[in-house]
Amino acid sequence: MGGSWGGIHASLSILKDLPATYPIPIILVLHRLRTVEGNLQELFVKRLALKAVEIEEKEKLAPGHIYLAPSNYHVLLEKDFTFSLDVSELENYSRPSIDVTFTSAADVFGKNTIGILLSGASKDGSSGLSYIFGKGGMAIVQDPEEAEVNTMPLSAIDIIPDCRIMKLERIQSFLLSLHDH
């Protein structure tokens, strides 16, 4: 899941009702000011039943967790489901970049990847989401009408016309429906 401007609010409203036992690990990449060593984790810990952690390098994906991309690192996934961090060049003026994580997740999980792109004033995430879609995974974009800033959703819809456009509530119920199976 990725977002930029408006992404914190959007992701919180999707995630707030997911139970602590939610089986699918969720990785959240939000653009943040690289110069500010703020604590996003605290905010998520307070609001969610899921366990919110800031990713440590080599940490392994586990159910019931929401993994937050640390400020100023790109987040990649290895075949053994552990995280690799990377401080290489900015992508789309961003580090962490949503494209980097989406692409890497699709390389590991292929058609089992679900990419969700939320509100944001950036083009980051579109090509990664398109990569997920190309691998047979699911591409979900927040309804631009509802998004606080619609640049990011519109950019994704532009290059992936067949993506699923959903409002936040609908994204949440979709994710919850996966739990019931």
Next chain:
Amino acid sequence: MKFSDDAHFEQDVEALIKELHTQYGYDFNGYARASVYRRIKRFLTHRQLSSLEDLRKALMGDSYFFENFLQEITVNVTEMFRDPSFFLSLRNNVLPILSTYPFIKIWDAGCSTGEELFSLAILLQEADLLGRTKIYATDINQKVLKQAKEGIFSAANMAGYTAGYYASGGTQEFSRYYNSNYGSVIFDSSLIKNVVFYPHNLASDTSFNEFHLILCRNVLIYFNRELQERVFKLFDESLVSLGYLALGKKETLSMSQISSSYNPADKVNRIYRKTG
């Protein structure tokens, strides 16, 4: 750019890693793969190479091309005062202890283009320790060492670096440390008067001295667990007792066998101290 299917790409990369080791003596086998794959795909795109086979041919036939490849594959992106709270902690918690030694030795492992090195030198200067400190600045890559020695950075970054400097506890006029020149700044070379630069490969080279402080930040993230363990042992052999080891903000010693002989000196900023 189109790539052959993933499994094929990955197999070919593994074969290439073996060949590079044989031909040039650089062993990338212990590198975390997600990043290696990404760097190679990026390199192919930038160089407009259409396949791994083309890359392989170019690498095997041209050692200069290999040098360029090496520089692109190993990430050299860095900044001054990255994580200011880390530098603040060095200033407040580590340098006062180091100041009790008559002569201080520091290893900046994976110094890249020198941004961290100059940040460190400025801290030492302001603590009045620079004159009796020797810093060993090493990197796998000779090219970046040359750049580090020059101390020339883009002027466009200076606003951010200046903010980082103040957030790290700096109180001077930051611009006193450099001169501006056509979009670049050149740092005062007296800051690195006591620095020795030389190539060192953490994946294959051995310990070469004993240090009071080793900095190796955001280098181990590119290594797999086994290679990380090798490097931790190397650092352990290279630290005096009560010496300090500083890692990147998301790197930890806790999984390592050497962790039992270290205590966190600053948990958040990943500064560890060797026990006596």
